Amino acid sequence: MITLKQDHSTLVVLSVLADGPSYGYAISKAIAARSEGHFKLTASGMYPLLTKLEKQGLVTTSWEEVKAEGADPESSGRKRKWYDLSPKGHKQLAKHIEAHRQMQSLIDAFVSPTTTHGTTA
Amino acid sequence: MITLKQDHSTLVVLSVLADGPSYGYAISKAIAARSEGHFKLTASGMYPLLTKLEKQGLVTTSWEEVKAEGADPESSGRKRKWYDLSPKGHKQLAKHIEAHRQMQSLIDAFVSPTTTHGTTA
DNA sequence: TCCGGATATATCCATTCTTGATACATAATT
DNA sequence: AATTATGTATCAAGAATGGATATATCCGGA
Numbered sequence: 001m002i003t004l005k006q007d008h009s010t011l012v013v014l015s016v017l018a019d020g021p022s023y024g025y026a027i028s029k030a031i032a033a034r035s036e037g038h039f040k041l042t043a044s045g046m047y048p049l050l051t052k053l054e055k056q057g058l059v060t061t062s063w064e065e066v067k068a069e070g071a072d073p074e075s076s077g078r079k080r081k082w083y084d085l086s087p088k089g090h091k092q093l094a095k096h097i098e099a100h101r102q103m104q105s106l107i108d109a110f111v112s113p114t115t116t117h118g119t120t121a
Numbered sequence: 122m123i124t125l126k127q128d129h130s131t132l133v134v135l136s137v138l139a140d141g142p143s144y145g146y147a148i149s150k151a152i153a154a155r156s157e158g159h160f161k162l163t164a165s166g167m168y169p170l171l172t173k174l175e176k177q178g179l180v181t182t183s184w185e186e187v188k189a190e191g192a193d194p195e196s197s198g199r200k201r202k203w204y205d206l207s208p209k210g211h212k213q214l215a216k217h218i219e220a221h222r223q224m225q226s227l228i229d230a231f232v233s234p235t236t237t238h239g240t241t242a
Numbered sequence: 243t244c245c246g247g248a249t250a251t252a253t254c255c256a257t258t259c260t261t262g263a264t265a266c267a268t269a270a271t272t
Numbered sequence: 273a274a275t276t277a278t279g280t281a282t283c284a285a286g287a288a289t290g291g292a293t294a295t296a297t298c299c300g301g302a
Contacts (some may be wrong), residue, residue: 005128006288015231025250035227039138047252049299066250066297078250078297097232104225106156107129110136111218127259146279165261168281187268187279199268199279 003040003066004031008050012039014085014093017059021084024050050083053067124161125152130170133160135206137212138180142205145171165212171204179210 004012016022016030023033024046031039041049053059066078125133128148135141137151145167174180187199193236 002227004158008224012231015287023250024246024252024263034295036228037226038223042290043250044254044292048288080250083237098230100228101257102159103123106123106159107132107221107232109155111221121238124261144279145281146277162260164279165263166259169259172281176281201279233301 001033001040002038003042004045004063005098006045009041010047010053011093012041013049013053014058014089014096016032017083017085018090018093021059021082023080023082027083050081053083053089054091056088058086058092059083060086123156123159126162127166127170131174132163132217134167134174134215135210135217136171137153138204138206139211139214141202142237144201144203145183148204168220171202171240174204177209177213178239179207179213180204181207199225238242 004024012031013027016027016034024043028041028043028046031041040074050059054061061084062078062082064082122240133152134148137155143151145164149162149164154163165210171180175182182205183203185201185203187201233237
């Protein structure tokens, strides 16, 4: 079980939102599901991050009332805060993916067993 | 110019040391060189990390006197602290590489455009 | 009907991490 | 003589981390 740090959390959350609007709890479940249970993003990591994304204008938000089945229309049920990727958010996701790919290839230069550094002459 | 965080720093420093013993300043230069100038690990990131690796028993250390060209043998020149990967360090490097590869493939499930999540039935 | 687990959002806070700045000293270069 | 490079190391302000806590509703089973 890998608890995601902010960098990876951002990439993964934006990726999930690229599939369509969602909300904190569902995003958390989606991350666990799509990583086959390997990734975990807890509430204390999720909500501050989501707030940050909102402040940065990468997502737009709206509240939705969650009605219980056959519930009294007057009663105020649970609330969900929906997050929708903005155009700016889409661009930022592309940048994050690009940065991630570069990091990958650079790390590979250290980790892959090619050993082509130093004077090969 | 990407300044490495602790996780990546650890992987990269252990990788550099896998090629043979080195010391802080040289490791820093090696990281810049092998990443073609993209990675930076500053002194304030390097030395605390090296100390940590030493405490964890992943590296062994020794001091060496750096003699100036044709210097008075009596004068005490600069000192270098050498770091040598221990057997435990080698194992830890292997684990870090493994963890990195797993992280890569898991992140790819979010980032690559295959979109095979959700109910495809 | 009571209770536990799931749903849903959010903050608290002690510990750890980050990183530019600072400190100190020698060596090489201009 | 001044600057840059080599070399190790700490300081401290701010940011990040993550288990615990708080609050509240929904649902199924005993």
